[in-house]
Amino acid sequence: MNLRTTLIKNAHIVTDGKITKGDILIEGNYIKEINDSISAKSADVHVLDAEGKYVLPGAIDDQVHFREPGLTHKANIETESRAAIAGGITSFIEMPNTNPQTTTVEKLEEKFSRAAETSYANYSFMFGGTNDNLEEILKVDPKSVAGLKLFLGSSTGNMLVDDPKVLENIFKSTDMVISVHCEDEETIKKNLQEHIDKFGDDIPLKYHPVIRSEEACYLSSSTAIELAKKTGARLHIFHVSTGKETSLFSNKIPLKDKKITAEVCVHHLWFSDEDYETKGTLIKWNPAVKSKEDRDALWEALLDDRIDVIATDHAPHTIDEKNNVYTKAPSGGPLVQHALPAMLEMFHKGKIKIEKIVEKMCHNPAILFQVEKRGYVKEGYFADLVLVDLNNPWTVKKDNVLYKCGWSPFEGATFKSRITHTFLNGSLVYHNGKFTDVKAAKRLTFDR
Incomplete structure (x- = not known):
């Protein structure tokens, strides 16, 4: 070394x-x-x-999907952590919805072993909760893992936690930070069926935020927060995407004392539903990119500290997978190489101070997850x-994209x-x- x-x-x-x-x-x-x-x-x-x-301190990305094991035709720990380093992200926390899923201590340790061999960046992983793995959750050493991830909206395999009793038991039983994807599944299923009945599988992309609606997000987020307040759990809401949800969070106490925290992703701060016409499935994410008004409200909540963290939800798919009709095109896109440059572009546009970018991408993830001796430029x-x-301007082009999937939603941006x-x-x-x-x-x- x-x-x-x-x-x-x-x-x-x-x-x-x-x-x-x-x-x-x-x-x-x-x-x-x-x-x-x-x-x-x-x-x-x-x-x-x-x-x-x-x-700047190296950024800490608290939400990435590097697709290893099992989905390595899209990405792997080596390729995506390399792209992260080029983008100024020096530490990442990776999600459990791989194949097999990270829902046992054994599978968690296998991931750590793989990262130790191949990662270019500092690493940790979330442990995944399901409707039937509370016993495994209780085996996890909170000092050795970033936290617990629960999908309260769509996920692969059996990772959707939709049993209220199980959910309450998990919230009561762990001291780990519980990070949640909040979208109400029943609302989405109903909306999707209505649009399939009207359009078939080839639903115009502009309806994605109608299907994965404000109502679906707010209903799920507010329910999770209510449960956290009831049980005293430490809750972190991932990728807030609506203005309505921002009313659920407080800026009245310091981050280190907050029991309920929130994150916003770069794509929800950059794109709006007007971009579906030109970007199509390349900006199909869950939760959906929504209206300009939602984007403005997210910025307001970020700047007044109701929202605590900026992350990527980096989730690559191949371009062939993306180039499908609505119901067949997967949600997610690659972002770790371009997240910090995109936020610095917002600094140039006068939207945010560089000190605030550092606070939200470096300091706050370190505080929130109690990461040891990282996230600041400090002696020791x-x-x-x-x-x-x-x-030093540069333009995002296919030939300078480092993701294994070979594309970026920012292509053409300078x-x-x-x-x-x-x-x-x-x-x-x-x-x-x-x-x-x-x-x-x-x-x-x-x-x-």
């Missing part, structure tokens, strides 16, 4: 809500010192002049650092900001479009 001492000079350091000019000394895996000016103590110190560049923390040139360097646990792993082939990834640990 490449663990030489590195001195980053003249950086604009973004952390803790501030931007300061200074130097960062990296020794081994950690940030040794941050100061106005640090001198190299020996010729062995690698000096990197970051004049004009911004140094792991040196997961991303150097960004805010004025981003003003470019990630020039990614450090992982003190090692330079990515530099100006090239990987250094240093394997520096570590399993995330949790301060619980």
Whole structure:
């Protein structure tokens, strides 16, 4: 492993809500010192002049689907974590709906073993809850895993948790963060059948947010929150997609004290239902991309801290799978390479401060999941650092997309900001479009 001492000079350091000019000394895996000016103590110190560049903590993506095991024709841990590193995401938390599903401790440990062999980024996994695996949930060591994932809306296999008694038992029985996908299945089934009766399988994409409606989202989210309040469970609502749902969350207490938290995904902040006409199934996600009014309300809730985290819900499918009629085209798309550049584009447009992007993509996932010594540029923390040139435009094209599926919903978009360097646990792993082939990834640990 490449663990030489590195001195980053003249950086604009973004952390803790501030931007300061200074130097960062990296020794081994950690940030040794941050100061106005640090001198190299020996010729062995690698000096990197970051004049004009911004140094951010590596982003922590709390929701990805890397498709391994069982769905590796779409993606795998190696390919998608590599794309994440190029996109400034240095740590990921991956979901349990693989094949086989991560619903036993044995399958969870197999995933950890695979990531230890192949991942380019730091990693952890969610354990999956079902209607019949409470015994396995209780075996999980909360210090060794990111949390528990429950699908209260559609999922593959038997991962839909739709038995109210089981759900209440799970909420009562675990201290882990319970992360939930909230869409009411009965509402969606009814809406889908009405549209199939009218259009057959080739339903126009503009009806996706009508089928997977505001009502379906709100009904499920509000029910989950009611149950969390009743049981005292620690609840995190994934990928909030409607303005109506934002009323369910509070900004009255610090994040570390919140029992109920929320996440929004990049695609719900970027696209609206007007984009279905040009993007079609490429922006078919569950929950659906909804109206401009919903998007505006999500931005408002993000900026006033009712919504705590920005994530990707990175969920690749092949282009052949996507190029199907509505009922056959799977939901989900790849995002880890382009999420941070897309949010930095919103900074250029005046929608959000760079300090707030860092708060929502770096600090808050670390706080929420109690990730140990990551998510900040701080002395004593792991040196997961991303150097960004805010004025170095590039255009997303097929030939620079790194996902195994080979496409991006952002193709054709030009981003003003470019990630020039990614450090992982003190090692330079990515530099100006090239990987250094240093394997520096570590399993995330949790301060619980």
